[in-house]
Amino acid sequence: MAARVLACAPCHGAEGEGTSDVYFPRLAGKPAGYLYNQLIAFRDGRRKYPPMNYLLEFQTDDYLKKIAEYFASLRPAFPPPVPPVDSKEILARGEAIVKNGDPQHGIPPCSACHGPALGGMEPGIPGLLGLRAAYISGQLGGWRYGTRTALAPDCMQVVAGLLTEDDVKAVAAYLSSRPAPADPSFAPRGSLPMPLECGSEPH
Amino acid sequence: MSRISTGLLVGLMLAFAPVAARAQQKAADPAVIAKGEYLARAGDCIACHTAREGKTFAGGLPMKTPFGTLYTSNITPDPQTGIGTWTSDQFYRMMHNGRFPDGGLVYPAMPFASYTQVTREDSDAIYAYLRTVSPVRQLNKPHELTFPFNNRSLILGWRTLFFREGEFKPDPGKSAEWNRGAYLVEGLGHCGMCHTPINALGGSSQSQAFEGGLIPMQNWYAPSLTSNKETGLGDWTIEEIVDYLRKGVSAKGAVYGPMAEVVYNSLQYLNDDDVRAMAVYLKGLAQRGSPEKPSTPLPSAESSLLLSFGKPIYDRECASCHGATGQGMPPDYPPLAGNQSIQMVSAVNPIRMVLNGGYPPGTSGNPMPHGMPPFAQKLSDDEVAAVVTYIRTAWGNRGEPVSARQANELRAATLN
Numbered sequence: 367m368a369a370r371v372l373a374c375a376p377c378h379g380a381e382g383e384g385t386s387d388v389y390f391p392r393l394a395g396k397p398a399g400y401l402y403n404q405l406i407a408f409r410d411g412r413r414k415y416p417p418m419n420y421l422l423e424f425q426t427d428d429y430l431k432k433i434a435e436y437f438a439s440l441r442p443a444f445p446p447p448v449p450p451v452d453s454k455e456i457l458a459r460g461e462a463i464v465k466n467g468d469p470q471h472g473i474p475p476c477s478a479c480h481g482p483a484l485g486g487m488e489p490g491i492p493g494l495l496g497l498r499a500a501y502i503s504g505q506l507g508g509w510r511y512g513t514r515t516a517l518a519p520d521c522m523q524v525v526a527g528l529l530t531e532d533d534v535k536a537v538a539a540y541l542s543s544r545p546a547p548a549d550p551s552f553a554p555r556g557s558l559p560m561p562l563e564c565g566s567e568p569h
Numbered sequence: 570m571s572r573i574s575t576g577l578l579v580g581l582m583l584a585f586a587p588v589a590a591r592a593q594q595k596a597a598d599p600a601v602i603a604k605g606e607y608l609a610r611a612g613d614c615i616a617c618h619t620a621r622e623g624k625t626f627a628g629g630l631p632m633k634t635p636f637g638t639l640y641t642s643n644i645t646p647d648p649q650t651g652i653g654t655w656t657s658d659q660f661y662r663m664m665h666n667g668r669f670p671d672g673g674l675v676y677p678a679m680p681f682a683s684y685t686q687v688t689r690e691d692s693d694a695i696y697a698y699l700r701t702v703s704p705v706r707q708l709n710k711p712h713e714l715t716f717p718f719n720n721r722s723l724i725l726g727w728r729t730l731f732f733r734e735g736e737f738k739p740d741p742g743k744s745a746e747w748n749r750g751a752y753l754v755e756g757l758g759h760c761g762m763c764h765t766p767i768n769a770l771g772g773s774s775q776s777q778a779f780e781g782g783l784i785p786m787q788n789w790y791a792p793s794l795t796s797n798k799e800t801g802l803g804d805w806t807i808e809e810i811v812d813y814l815r816k817g818v819s820a821k822g823a824v825y826g827p828m829a830e831v832v833y834n835s836l837q838y839l840n841d842d843d844v845r846a847m848a849v850y851l852k853g854l855a856q857r858g859s860p861e862k863p864s865t866p867l868p869s870a871e872s873s874l875l876l877s878f879g880k881p882i883y884d885r886e887c888a889s890c891h892g893a894t895g896q897g898m899p900p901d902y903p904p905l906a907g908n909q910s911i912q913m914v915s916a917v918n919p920i921r922m923v924l925n926g927g928y929p930p931g932t933s934g935n936p937m938p939h940g941m942p943p944f945a946q947k948l949s950d951d952e953v954a955a956v957v958t959y960i961r962t963a964w965g966n967r968g969e970p971v972s973a974r975q976a977n978e979l980r981a982a983t984l985n
Contacts, residue, residue, distance in 0.1 A: 370940070373941055411622065417945070421943070424830060
């Protein structure tokens with residue numbers, strides 16, 4: 367498989383560990399179901415990023431599943447988290463949204479679906495640690511502006527739509543400041559409350 | 570009842586049956602429907618008449634042209650929004666003559682200039698098949714064409730210049746295989762739509778049939794399919810052409826760009842005999858003129874600088890797969906030495922492959938293709954120009970150098 371997916375390496379690293387470009391995410395160790403959903407979404411244009419849409423356009427479901435399983439199985443080391451540059455207030459705001467949400471504005475906590483340890487849940491919910499701030503805020507922005515969409519009901523589009531620009535910055539700053547676990551531990555399927563309906567992770 | 574008298578009876582019934590009833594009678598025959606499905610694959614109807622994540626054959630795919638955006642039509646048997654009320658006569662008239670049932674003119678993005686060669690029997694089979702697909706109620710989107718191209722009567726002028734109505738006439742001097750290949754390539758395959766140069770009026774130039782051309786809007790160059798040794802299929806064996814068309818990879822090169830779509834949706838489904846016939850026909854196409862020569866080669870000082878700058882980049886970024894001397898490791902890593910696609914007069918394809926990378930299509934013959942990484946984010950315009958100049962001129966390749974400006978312009982090419 368490594369030879370077949372060399373095309374991914376310049377942006378995502380030879381083992382899916384990520385590269386120095388802060389907008390290209392790590393792939394290794396994410397749940398296979400999540401990676402598969404993204405590969406399908408890129409192929410079919412539901413998630414828009416032309417270089418990815420172009421590369422995957424004529425690949426079969428079976429092959430994309432194998433690619434997803436391959437990257438999900440890899441465990442390259444995480445880089446140390448970048449020391450936060452944002453103020454304590456911003457980090458505290460981010461932590462509050464991640465752990466408790468913002469009930470006044472109807473924002474659920476990230477941990478309700480992504481797990482108390484933010485490690486994600488099988489099969490389709492990714493962990494949130496080990497990602498960089500630029501990537502996290504880029505994805506939340508993508509949901510707000512419609513370049514990233516998921517199967518309906520698209521829960522993350524709802525959540526991202528409720529966040530302010532400052533909320534996005536705070537969440538991205540907090541998440542990227544947390545150390546990633548050495549071994550990504552997904553919560554078992556169906557074990558988290560999931561306050562919103564989600565097409566990518568049907569109950 | 571004997572077979573002869575059954576045939577007579579059916580014949581008599583047919584003679585008195587109205588046209589629509591005759592079409593229904595044929596639609597009931599599973600063998601005809603299966604043949605129609607196969608031929609619809611050969612014609613690649615699905616590629617244009619299905620939008621991304623859309624319902625099969627319900628249309629709605631935007632097709633960008635130099636004259637504006639066309640939206641493909643719903644060809645499911647829905648009576649209100651599809652072609653459910655069409656008779657087989659009306660369907661044949663569309664395929665053969667590019668006219669709607671009301672006589673209206675069809676935009677030539679629908680390849681009726683090629684489909685006109687399809688026989689009535691094959692048209693009827695495709696019609697029978699399309700009547701069996703799930704009807705989808707979805708209104709056609711209006712086209713968004715700029716003035717003056719939004720005036721449909723202009724199509725009359727286009728037709729006068731570029732459209733020659735007529736079914737395929739076999740050449741009795743050639744083999745049955747050659748004739749079958751010619752029928753598929755010229756007719757349903759509509760290969761000429763991309764592989765024949767397209768002029769400013771959006772017409773294919775028949776005097777240069779299959780000599781290759783730039784595909785408008787997509788910025789990929791469809792190479793010559795003639796037997797010319799430098800630019801065409803002259804050095805390809807029949808087996809290599811068959812592999813390329815059906816699997817998407819071969820010992821000579823892999824499918825990329827818009828051709829990946831054709832192999833993915835159409836050619837991989839054709840049987841070995843038909844693909845072989847197409848290969849035999851293509852291999853026999855003669856180049857009429859001498860291949861085009863570049864008009865403004867780079868100054869030699871600049872090109873020798875690019876060449877010396879290009880080798881280290883090649884050795885660092887490309888050689889691990891394509892080999893120190895461009896020999897590749899076919900079929901997964903195509904050879905670059907002697908590869909027509911690299912040396913063509915137009916450098917668009919090699920520049921874009923370096924910028925964008927690419928995967929050959931996933932096919933039943935090659936379900937898990939190897940991919941080429943994109944280098945747009947890694948190499949500067951100068952580096953792209955240098956490495957493309959190197960691969961176009963090293964190891965006996967006879968391409969011309971390319972400039973950083975050409976590389977820069979193609980960074981903006983539409984990807985998808």
